[in-house]
Amino acid sequence: MHLSGWGRFPYVETTLAEPREQTELISIIRSGSSIARGNGRAYGDSAVNPETTIHMKHFNRMLSFDKANGQIAVEAGVMLADVIEVCSPHGWFPPVTPGTKFVTIGGMIAADVHGKNHHQHGSFRNFIDWIDLACANGEIKRCSPDENVELFNWTVGGMGLTGVIVRAAFRLRAIETGWINQRTIVAANIDEAIDEFEAALDTTYSVAWIDCMSRGNHLGRSLITIGEHAKLLDLKAGSSAIPSMKYGKRQKAIKFDFPNWALNKLSVRAFNMLYFWIGKNKPRDQLVSWDKYFYPLDSILGWNRIYGKRGFSQFQCVIPLTNARSGLRELLNTISQSSEASFLAVLKRLGKQHGHFSFPMEGYTLALDFPISRESMELMSRLDNITASHGGRINLAKDSRMSSNLLAKTDSRAAIFHNYRVSESINKTFSSNQSIRLNI
């Protein structure tokens, strides 16, 4: 069947396997080349294999939940949204969450996701107790920070290229309420934005929406939202500590492809101006539910369709701290002067680098969505080069188009990972369109 990632580009012809039992999964792994797939939220071609793509949707059972200590063990296909639904009423929340709750735990591990608290708590790997991995030889291996350590280190952030994650356990964060005390800070330009991020390093969560169309003195003007989990005392009398989550019932969904012209420089500029104006004029401090704070886009199911049939690509890079100001300025200059419009642009301060192959490094990450076109591809490769010349790298979970040259230039760990895969003879068994394209 025809299958793509969340960006709906590229589409790849693959055989989709949907194993129900571990024995079935192992026989699929042993019969050729494959890659595991969760809920298909990686933007590009990380979770499609030209031969066999293994959909893990039937591995979706919760195995144990320790309410006293906040540890949960699940099968890899369990959705983060379900974990939140089950755990939050007991005062537990995911320690790290990406910008959507519709990801599987297996996918979160494979991409070693980071969240708005990366500068404080690091990526998901820091909270994983163990992983059961279906390996190339058909063995199920448990790996953890103390057991099969090398395998663990390559599996977390390894984009599914070490094996198929079957089960995992991780620790949760204790919360008093499901509300976030949010503060919105207006930054007139990129320099101010960076100053604000650096001043907010002690705050648990921080992220910025950045206007990529403004130029000159307003280059990189941003709305920075910082947040802390609210305490019970912060709530008004009568409001419930855990806002209920009945997603999927009255939810808005986009059920058709927008025409390609719907998103253009003019409509995006108008949207940005409006968004900035609303952000500037809303109260500086607000109490918002976790759902609204962490997952604003989840409220519109199928939002990837607004880019039309052509699909889109997310460009996400990180620039190391020392070069952040000059690198971001050059990126923003290039974007604002191009004819391409990014509907969504996010800026975020990342903390220290951990793990063998995870994306984050200490510095600033910028993420932008572009509809697929020859012009946007050219723009993104210009952004690639700026990233490379400032010592940064690209996020594989978002990538659908970078070249193997660029990966080699920006991430020396790729060659080490490749050699590890060859020496363990797993490079033929586990591969994705992306790993083939990038020679990982």
Next chain:
Amino acid sequence: MIKKSVLILGSRSDIGLAIAHRFASEGHPLQLAIRNAEADEATKTDIEIRHAVKVTLHEFDVLATNTHQHFVDSLPEMPEIAICVVGLLGSQSLSEHDIHEAIKVIRSNFEGPSTILAILANRFEARGSGTIVGISSVAGERGRATNYVYGSSKAGFTAFLSGLRNRMTSKNVHVVTMVPGYVRTKMTRHLKLPQLFTSDPVDIANLVYAAVASRKDIVYSKWWFWIMAIIRIIPERLFKQMSL
């Protein structure tokens, strides 16, 4: 308020599992009845964690009809709601030549489900309350060349449920006939199904839950009431020459 307990016969099927989650999500304790019940320990744990309800597993073989009486006797508690999801599509072409295959299909869809529901219905009648749900199929509404062994066994089951409902109405026992059209399940995985007319197991579970709650008698999925209404009125003289 303590919610009514629900017995699900054939809870391992995709539809059965979806129904289990649907009722559990509303706080109903579950009795899951399947073959090799101990193999579903993880499913039991999963439902208990997700929905904070009590789940018990019970060994049940729909074809071993002589054990059904004992099965019902050994339930720790008589359920208020009993849902039979058991079914077997089998192979039509095999059934045409292999009498054992045909008998297995007929017994799995008609004899077995009817036997167990008859026993449960008598208990519910004696108690003076209860709801019985049978998952039948649109295949039972008119025999077609491509699946008439399956279809005729479902037709028998549909008629059984209809008669049971007629008998039980005055006894405060409600009978629901769920008539799904195409559903994306393990059973139909190898078939190419038209998007517009195909439901997911969770859709069927929602329909069953709503039918029990609002005491509906017969429920079709998606457009199937209308599709079958048309298919039923095609004159046999034409129908016999068609390949549907």
